[in-house]
Amino acid sequence: MRIRYTAPSTQDNELDRFRSRVMVAAGAVVLAFALLIGRFVFLQIIQHDYYITRAEDNRISLVPIAPNRGVILDRNGTVMARNYSAFTLEITPSKVENLDVTIENLGKLVEILPKDRRRFRKLLEESKSFESLPIRTRLNDEEVARFAANRYLFPGVEVKARLFRQYPLGAVASHALGYINRINKTDVDTIEQNEQLANYKGTDHIGKTGLEQKYEFQLHGETGYEEVETDSGGHAIRSLSRTAPVSGNDLTLTLDAKLQEITEKAFGDRRGALVAIEPSTGGILALVSTPSFDPNLFVDGIRTEDWDLLNNSPDRPMVNRALNGAYPPGSTFKPFMALAALELGKRTPQQTISDPGSFTLGGHVFRDDKKGGHGLVDMYKSIVQSCDTYYYMLANDMGIDNISRFMGPLGLGSKTGVDIEGESEGVLPSQEWKKRRFKRPEQQKWFAGETISIGIGQGYNAYTPIQLAQAMAALANNGVLFRPHLVRHITNSKTGEKTLVEPEPLRRLPWKQQNIDTIKNAMIGVNKEGTGARAFAGAEYVSGGKTGTAQVFSLKGADYKAGKLKQELRDHALFIAFAPAENPKIALAVLVENGGFGAQSAAPIARMVIDYYLLGKLPKGPAEEVDTPDEED
Numbered sequence: 001m002r003i004r005y006t007a008p009s010t011q012d013n014e015l016d017r018f019r020s021r022v023m024v025a026a027g028a029v030v031l032a033f034a035l036l037i038g039r040f041v042f043l044q045i046i047q048h049d050y051y052i053t054r055a056e057d058n059r060i061s062l063v064p065i066a067p068n069r070g071v072i073l074d075r076n077g078t079v080m081a082r083n084y085s086a087f088t089l090e091i092t093p094s095k096v097e098n099l100d101v102t103i104e105n106l107g108k109l110v111e112i113l114p115k116d117r118r119r120f121r122k123l124l125e126e127s128k129s130f131e132s133l134p135i136r137t138r139l140n141d142e143e144v145a146r147f148a149a150n151r152y153l154f155p156g157v158e159v160k161a162r163l164f165r166q167y168p169l170g171a172v173a174s175h176a177l178g179y180i181n182r183i184n185k186t187d188v189d190t191i192e193q194n195e196q197l198a199n200y201k202g203t204d205h206i207g208k209t210g211l212e213q214k215y216e217f218q219l220h221g222e223t224g225y226e227e228v229e230t231d232s233g234g235h236a237i238r239s240l241s242r243t244a245p246v247s248g249n250d251l252t253l254t255l256d257a258k259l260q261e262i263t264e265k266a267f268g269d270r271r272g273a274l275v276a277i278e279p280s281t282g283g284i285l286a287l288v289s290t291p292s293f294d295p296n297l298f299v300d301g302i303r304t305e306d307w308d309l310l311n312n313s314p315d316r317p318m319v320n321r322a323l324n325g326a327y328p329p330g331s332t333f334k335p336f337m338a339l340a341a342l343e344l345g346k347r348t349p350q351q352t353i354s355d356p357g358s359f360t361l362g363g364h365v366f367r368d369d370k371k372g373g374h375g376l377v378d379m380y381k382s383i384v385q386s387c388d389t390y391y392y393m394l395a396n397d398m399g400i401d402n403i404s405r406f407m408g409p410l411g412l413g414s415k416t417g418v419d420i421e422g423e424s425e426g427v428l429p430s431q432e433w434k435k436r437r438f439k440r441p442e443q444q445k446w447f448a449g450e451t452i453s454i455g456i457g458q459g460y461n462a463y464t465p466i467q468l469a470q471a472m473a474a475l476a477n478n479g480v481l482f483r484p485h486l487v488r489h490i491t492n493s494k495t496g497e498k499t500l501v502e503p504e505p506l507r508r509l510p511w512k513q514q515n516i517d518t519i520k521n522a523m524i525g526v527n528k529e530g531t532g533a534r535a536f537a538g539a540e541y542v543s544g545g546k547t548g549t550a551q552v553f554s555l556k557g558a559d560y561k562a563g564k565l566k567q568e569l570r571d572h573a574l575f576i577a578f579a580p581a582e583n584p585k586i587a588l589a590v591l592v593e594n595g596g597f598g599a600q601s602a603a604p605i606a607r608m609v610i611d612y613y614l615l616g617k618l619p620k621g622p623a624e625e626v627d628t629p630d631e632e633d
Contacts (some may be wrong), residue, residue, distance in 0.1 A: 057190060061419030065230050067221030068163055070248030072177060072211065074257035075283075075488060081177055083163040083189060085142050089136040090285035093124060095156030100182055102154060103135060109150060111134070112136055112142045112535060115301065123204075132160065137300055152633045165205065165299045171292045173260045175282075175320040177419065178210020181302075199223050208298070211251065213484060214419050218490055221248035229366075247493040254283030254488045259613055263288045266608045268622030273321035275469035275484075276588040276609060279578065281503040282482025283471070284418070285586060285613065287466075289321040315631075323418065326462035329589060330598065331386045331633050332458030334574045335396060335519050336471060338379050340406040342515040346397050347380045351516050358453065359392035366452050367391050383522035384530035386547065386633050388456050397454025403454060404430035409509055410471040411481060413465050417506075418484045426467055429460035458551060468576055468589035474546075476578035476587045478516055479509040518631030520544055524581050531633065532575070534626045535603035540616055542581040545606065546575035547598035549633035570594040575602035579610045586613050597633050601625050 072081035086448040089110060091248030096102050103120075105111060116136055123133045141146075144159055151158075165180050183191075183206045191200050194217065200206075201223055207213040224245030262275050267290045276285040291313075299304050310318055319325065343345035357373035359366045368374070368388040372383065378393045382390035395403065407413065413428020427433070431446040438444050453459035466484060474481040483504040523544030527536040530548040550572040578587040588606060595601035613618040 001493065014611075023165035023519040030435055039213075045455070060170070063226045065224035065226060065242075066204075067201045068247040069165060069180075069221065070219040070493065071250045072219075073250065073252045074255050074260075075253060076258075076259040077252075078349045079168055080173060080253070080257060081165065081167050084166050084196075084268055085161045086137065086164050087159050088134040088162045089138040089139055089147065090132040090158055090160050090596050091120070091135050091141075092132045092158075100580055103156065104137065106147075106154065106157065109146050109603065110136055112392065112583060115303075116522060119301065132158070134162070135578065137162070138164065143180060169257060169261065170296065171294045172257065173255060173287070174210075174265060174292045174295045175289040175294060175322065176210055176255060176260075176287045178214075178393045178420075179208055179298040180205045180212050181248050181298045182206075182210045200253045205299070209305055209422075210420055211253075212422055213253055215487065215490075219248040221245035221493065250491040251342075252488045252491065252498075253486050254278065254281075254285065255287065255486060256285050256613070259609065260286045260288065260607070261490070262612050263605070263609050264290055264292065264617060264625040265621070266605045267592070270601070270622075271315055271321070271593040272591045272595065272602075273325060273465040274588060274590045274609065275322050275466045276586055276613070277469050277473040277482075278536040279473040279584050279587045281484075282470075282484050282505075283487050283488065284484050286588075286609065287322050287486065289316050289319070289325075291317040293317045296504075318421070320420075320569045321591070321593075322465045323420060324464070325366065325576070326464055327572055328459070328461045328550035329455055329457040329463050329468060330550035330572070330574050332468060332546050332548035332574050332589070332598070333455075333461065334386065334391055335401070335411075335475070335523055335546050335576075336381055336407060336410065337398075337455055337518045338383060339475070339511065339515060340398065340403065341394055343406065343511060344398065344402060347379060347394065352376045352378045353390055355387055355395055357389070359389050359396075359512060360384070360391075360601060361449055365450055379518065380522045380525060383519070383546065386531050391455040392452050395451050396448070398451075400451045401452060404428055406447035409481075410474060411506075412471055414466050414467075416466055416470050416484050418466060419486050423466070424464055427460055427462040427466050429454060436594060457548060465589045465591050468574075469587060472576040472578060472589055473518065474509065474588035475516065476584035478513065479511040481506045481509060506615075507620055520578075520581065524580075525576075531599045532577075533605045535607045539607070539608075539611070541579055542582035543577055543579035543610060545603065546582050547578035547603055547633055548576070549597050550574060552594065566598075573598045573600065573602040575599075575606045577603075577606045577610065580612060587612060599633065623624055 009153055016179065053100055068083055074080055088509045089106065090103065093099060103112065103117065112135060120133060120135045138157065146158060167177060183200070187206045191197050196217060199220070199222060203220070207216040207219065212219065215245040222245060226242045245622060259276070260623050267288070270290070272287040274286060274292055275281065278285055285451055293310055294312060355368060355373035355375060355377050357368045357371055373389060374385055374387045377387045377390050381387065399570050404621045407428055413426050415423045415425055435444045452495070454461060470481065470484055483506050485501060487501045490500060494500070523546055524542060526532045526544045526547065532545045536543060536545070571594070573592040575590045575598045576588065580583040588609065590602040590606050592601045592605070604626050608619050608623045612619070
């Protein structure tokens with residue numbers, strides 16, 4: 001039998017291919033469903049807790065609530081820095097359809113300056129869309145009423161009350177208090193370093209200078225939070241819970257605000273500085289740098305024109321002369337030189353020198369201020385009449401390193417540690433200092449002639465007014481040196497508990513009491529019969545003092561005639577004092593830039609300050625200069 005072979009038909013081949021494709025497709029579908037089920041199991045079961053937490057986070061947002069900043073009070077309870085409530089015009093971006101159009105329309109109702117727009121845009125970049133952001137601050141009543149009448153036209157815009165920093169005494173004590181301003185990148189770095197970043201959410205301002213800066217983390221307080229439920233578009237629906245912020249702690253200062261105000265007025269339009277200290281504690285009673293500035297200008301961002309006036313002024317009102325200005329002490333250095341001579345055995349109180357009106361060393365003539373000299377001069381007379389020749393000779397006998405070793409423990413040439421940032425060190429010269437200061441070997445050598453001018457407070461000597469005040473306070477306090485400080489106690493805003501800033505004695509200087517009494521007695525003589533007598537004539541208390549005049553440039557032997565010099569080339573006037581002599585309650589240092597003789601312009605300011613502090617006498621105006629003979633420095 002013959003078998004016939006029949007080839008598969010085209011139809012059968014197509015059917016087989018179709019079945020294969022169906023099987024592959026079915027397998028793909030099964031695999032896809034398997035993957036979907038697996039992913040579903042992974043997301044809904046294995047990762048359930050994770051994603052439910054994420055969902056809650058997306059639904060609930062934390063809105064920070066900035067705390068009230070702490071208040072600053074003077075020693076008598078006078079408010080020097082506080083907060084006040086004012087109306088601000090605020091926009092919640094998530095509730096506004098067209099932000100630019102809304103701002104333009106708002107500008108037709110209330111004035112919105114370019115700086116307001118720039119600030120708003122910056123805040124917008126840093127904030128969440130459901131947060132309310134200020135477009136205009138400190139609206140007046142008319143502006144509030146005008147907006148209220150048109151409120152229905154502006155969904156997402158409202159008027160709110162916010163707290164603003166205020167310095168009610170204006171420019172008084174501005175260099176001590178400092179100011180606050182908007183947080184910048186540098187401030188953020190500082191906040192991060194102090195692990196305070198979370199506590200500054202919602203805070204726009206931070207202390208920039210003075211006590212506002214130094215005690216920032218005490219004054220700031222604790223940020224509160226509000227839990228807000230939002231929809232998928234980020235719009236706030238309702239408030240779920242609220243944690244109230246905690247106000248910052250209050251500072252009570254050692255400063256006397258009225259004394260501070262009177263002192264600043266005593267300077268009039270003169271440039272200078274004054275630091276007054278309570279000798280027994282180191283508490284600063286007044287810290288003046290004049291001219292000063294109004295810290296209120298900085299609170300909400302200083303205007304360009306105001307900043308230009310302050311920054312470009314030749315009088316440099318932004319410089320804290322009390323802490324940052326380093327000046328030759330002039331003859332105010334002499335009482336400490338005399339005390340060093342007693343302690344080191346280089347002089348006795350009765351020992352005299354003959355003053356012909358000059359001192360010659362190596363062919364160079366160092367002249368005394370008084371032509372013809374002072375005749376026979378003992379230690380008392382050297383201080384009372386401010387005899388330069390006495391101290392030329394003394395400096396030559398002592399040598400620069402002995403002078404430096406004695407003055408260093410007094411705090412001269414080093415930071416006092418006062419509780420304000422940015423203090424200058426000044427210069428206490430020595431052979432070692434000169435080696436560090438200069439690079440070339442020929443510049444590093446100390447010459448004997450350089451020591452001579454050091455003895456009268458000139459040469460390389462350069463100290464800050466607060467250093468001179470601290471040294472004066474140590475002498476008045478019989479050798480006990482305290483760290484100057486401005487904060488008396490800190491009040492906890494939660495509990496009301498007051499934490500006293502304990503006076504910090506830095507050291508007890510090993511001086512003999514009889515030597516201290518010798519110098520104090522001579523300084524009392526200055527105000528009774530010497531260079532300070534005219535300024536303190538008729539005083540109802542006994543005080544000690546020392547006048548000083550510091551050269552701004554060398555006269556090279558020529559006579560000093562202030563009237564023939566440009567003001568910026570005239571000598572600086574200085575005065576140090578303590579009172580009352582029997583139990584000093586105040587010690588101070590005064591500097592008047594380019595003020596001429598210390599007896600003429602600095603001593604009258606000191607008299608006015610002490611009169612008020614001890615007697616409560618209110619001056620009628622700035623301190624008047626005293627006519628003095630040319631030799632009275």
